[in-house]
Amino acid sequence: MATTLTWLGHAAFRLDTEGGTRVYVDPFLTGNPSCPEGEQEPERCDLVLLTHGHDDHVGDTLAIAERFGCPVVAPVELRGWLSGKGLSEEMGQAPNKGGTVRFAGVRVTLTDANHSSSAYEDGTFVYLGEPCGMVIRPDDGPTIYLAGDTNVFGDMALIRRVYAPDVAVLPIGDHFTMGPEEAAVAAELVGAARVVPSHYGTFPLLTGTPDALRPLLPAGVELLASAPGETLEL
Numbered sequence: 001m002a003t004t005l006t007w008l009g010h011a012a013f014r015l016d017t018e019g020g021t022r023v024y025v026d027p028f029l030t031g032n033p034s035c036p037e038g039e040q041e042p043e044r045c046d047l048v049l050l051t052h053g054h055d056d057h058v059g060d061t062l063a064i065a066e067r068f069g070c071p072v073v074a075p076v077e078l079r080g081w082l083s084g085k086g087l088s089e090e091m092g093q094a095p096n097k098g099g100t101v102r103f104a105g106v107r108v109t110l111t112d113a114n115h116s117s118s119a120y121e122d123g124t125f126v127y128l129g130e131p132c133g134m135v136i137r138p139d140d141g142p143t144i145y146l147a148g149d150t151n152v153f154g155d156m157a158l159i160r161r162v163y164a165p166d167v168a169v170l171p172i173g174d175h176f177t178m179g180p181e182e183a184a185v186a187a188e189l190v191g192a193a194r195v196v197p198s199h200y201g202t203f204p205l206l207t208g209t210p211d212a213l214r215p216l217l218p219a220g221v222e223l224l225a226s227a228p229g230e231t232l233e234l
Helices: 061-068 076-083 156-163 180-190 210-216
Strands: 004-007 013-016 022-025 047-049 100-103 106-111 118-121 124-127 133-138 144-146 167-171 194-198 231-233
Touching: 004 194, 047 061, 133 156, 156 180, 167 180, 180 194, 180 210, 194 210
Parallel strands: 022 047, 144 167, 167 194
Antiparallel strands: 004 013, 004 231, 013 022, 100 106, 106 133, 118 124, 133 144
C-alpha cells in the first residue's frame, strides 16, 4: 500500500500512510464549498493535525475527535483553546515550533509560517498563538512539508536543509496567503521534487491557480494538481 494524499478542497487533506494510518490535516469539511459531499463525513481517523486557528482550518476537528477518539496535534495555544472546547488537556499533543511528536506511526514537526491565528468569539478575535507549517514523516513513507497558510520566507531553505522533503504542499490562492509567484520561489527554496497546491479555488478572493504556478516552477519540479476528492499516490 502506497502513501496517498487526497485534497478535500481549500487547505484540507487526508493522508493515508503505507501502514494504514489515516490523518486529516486542517479538516474544514462541513461548509467547505469545494469539499465533495462524499468526503464530508469521515469513515475513520487516527490523527488530526492543525496548522492554525482560523475556522477554515479547524473546521470539523472537534466532531472528528469526539467521534473517533483520535489525537489532535496543534500548536500549544490553539491546542489549549481546543481543550476548553471539549478536547483532553493533553500537552503531548501540543508542541511548538521545532518540536516533534509521534502518533500512529507518524512523526510531526512544527515549522515556522507567516500568517495569523485566531478565532472570532462574542464579537472579538481570540489570539491562538502563532501559525505553523509542519513536516510530516510517516514510517516508511515520503517526507511531506505542508507549509500551512503563509507567504514565502527565506528560512524555507532551512526546512530543505534539515528535513529534505520529498513533497511540498504550498498555498497558491493569493490574498490571504502567497500566490503563484511567491509559491514558485517557495518551491525553489524547499527543494522538493513534487509540489501540491492548496488554499485556492474555494472563494472568489483566492485567484491563484495551478495553471499560473506551473510555468513558474523550477525546472524538474512536478506539479501534482488534483480535483477535490482526487487521490494522489506519493
